[in-house]
Amino acid sequence: MTAFDADLSGFVTHKPGEADRLELLVRGARCAACMARIEKAAAAVRGVEQARLNLSTGKLSVTFRAGKADPARVVHAVEAAGYTTTLFDPESAIQTRDAEGRRLTLALGVAGFGAGNVMMFSVPVWAGLFGQELTPSARALMYWASAIIATPCALHAGMVFFQSAWNSLRRGRANMDVPISIGVILTLIVSFSETIQGGRHAYFDAAVTLLFLLLIGRWLDHKLRARALNAARDLLALQAPIARRLDADGTEHGVPVAKVAVGELVSVTPGERVPLDGQVTEGFSSLDNALITGETAPLPVEPGSIVHAGALNMDGRLLVRVQARAEDSALAAIARLMEAGAQTKSAYVRLADRAASIYVPVVHSLALATFVGGWVLGLGPREALLRAAAVLIITCPCALGLAVPAVQIAASARLFRKGVLVKSGAALERLAEVDTVVLDKTGVLTQGRPDLIDPPTAMLAPAAQLARASRHPLALALVRKAGPGPVCVDAREVAGLGVMGLVDGRPARLGRAAFLDLNNVDASESELWFGFEGETSVRFQFADRLRHDATATVTALRKRGLSVEILSGDVERAVARAAEGAGISKWRAHLAPIEKSKAIDDLKADGCKVLMVGDGLNDAAALSRAHASIAPGAAIDASQNAADLVFEGDGLMAIVQAIDISRAARARALENFGFSALYNVVAAPMAIFGLVNPFFAAIAMSGSSLVVTLNALRMHWAGRN
């Protein structure tokens, strides 16, 4: 968002008895110095009581002294310090506190406390198992002490699993938490009955240690998702922002887009995005539709033109009469497609759940068979139940519970160091499965910005003097090529046409062909003309160039057995050129956003698992419908939000690295499952034949978890070399 001069009081939350409060998302803060600078800048604004930045989430909370709230000044101050900001819609800001994370941290702490302290009483019992002197009454004392510590801890820490198991059972499915919950509860009941009857086999320590190990896995998984959630929240930057509504008295008010009614007037200054669909009533400008349609050429608009929400206004102030409410706009139609895509993605069954669907019935029938079989064969109900419980606890799912999260956190940390942000563990799993890669052209294969090609060198320096007076993307490209230098005198920009001014004392013009009265040339949108008054004009041509490693990336993807194609919204000529440059033979051009997502659906119907790489708003729907998706860090927020992974930097090779690492992660996870299965094949018979004692259970459980974690760490070490 650009600095805003209109009234923004609609974004301040008022709660009786509390200070007025404003929440901003600040981007670009990385270190202690940034944090201090931002907080100081915000706190220096008149009326601000306190400003505090959360560096982990990028959220700046500002409280105001009573009746002094002036949010626009705070936005100004922070942006003047050099950071971009986004206002939170007050309603959505409430949900940003990470309640789930706090609950898991607390449960982890409680389980850790229980597991550690119960050992104090478990070690004497184990010593008793190995012939050390331990009278039955002393053992009963140890067990009672264990019960007093372990039971409340297990019930508190286990609540996370009990609730999830209950929810899953109510929907008629059994997830991993069902055997965990049954195992923990049954173990506690059996242990109490053993303790009361003076028996030798109580497993209080096992129950709470199991929960501790499982919670580590759960906590890691949550951490991974929480980091991604922060990235996803940036969608608000596109959807909740502000429209400058022009009221009847001629004053501008910044209001949430949702509050603008059809027929009202909004103004759009250069550098802002059009907030809502509508018709231009006043002003001339050109619009950058690259992120909406994928077209690279700017589109000139004048009174009467129809404009779509999301287009970037480049050079003139426009007044737009709103024709559709926010939820009816073209943008909202794309958002609905994205929502539908997200639903199909949530139906994806994760590796761990697939493992659970095999594990749960096998282990439960085994435990039941042990109980029934043991009773029938004359063990008596007490011993039979004890062995059944031993089966449940020894075939412990903690290796399974850790197998995937430990690998995925190591994989995502490795990708993070390479500048790739992974939004969820499921995303990594889906990415490992893809067989087709669909690339967008503008902004993915190409840089997404025009570059000057083969300039007439003699005229570059004088033309750049005019170009420096404009913010038009073609002018910026010209300046980039020319480097630093003087600005012309008496510069005047005519919106949508060009710039005129005095260069070295002579009047000159830079702009469209029509601006220089050249009517008989073959004019195109991706060129500028420059000429001194009365002299012949020269042409500067611009093109959107391929990224430097586009061709290498396509080759590398092919080498991994992936088929590559392009789906673009740009005109045929431009797409054909890019496809040829990158060495891709399958491409389609001129696709509307809906057609793009339709094309993805068709590929899916053919049995392909598609990886979509896209950056524009026109890709957002396709990104959310594809099996897996990646967006560059320069992409529009909606696309970053829809994508599973986001990569930084100029190169496309990150896509190849992400695929490699996700495949390695999948291999590690499968190895871990293999190990868990092997361990259970050995351990389960021991439990069935009554060979397990509390000491063995404790060693086996932590040992298997340790092996699984070490295997996951190979992922981490591999990245170091």
Added chain:
Amino acid sequence: MNIIFVLAPASLVLALVGLGAFWWSVKDGQYDDPAGDAARILNDEPDDGPLP
């Protein structure tokens, strides 16, 4: 051997104090911004503490 009846509860009480402190620190939001807290210690100015 009777000393165990004093020492075991005593160590438990100590551990419970630790657990209570941990509980308070989670509820107090001290784990909400690990990156920020790590950076904040480098600032010279006194800190007002988190907003409610």
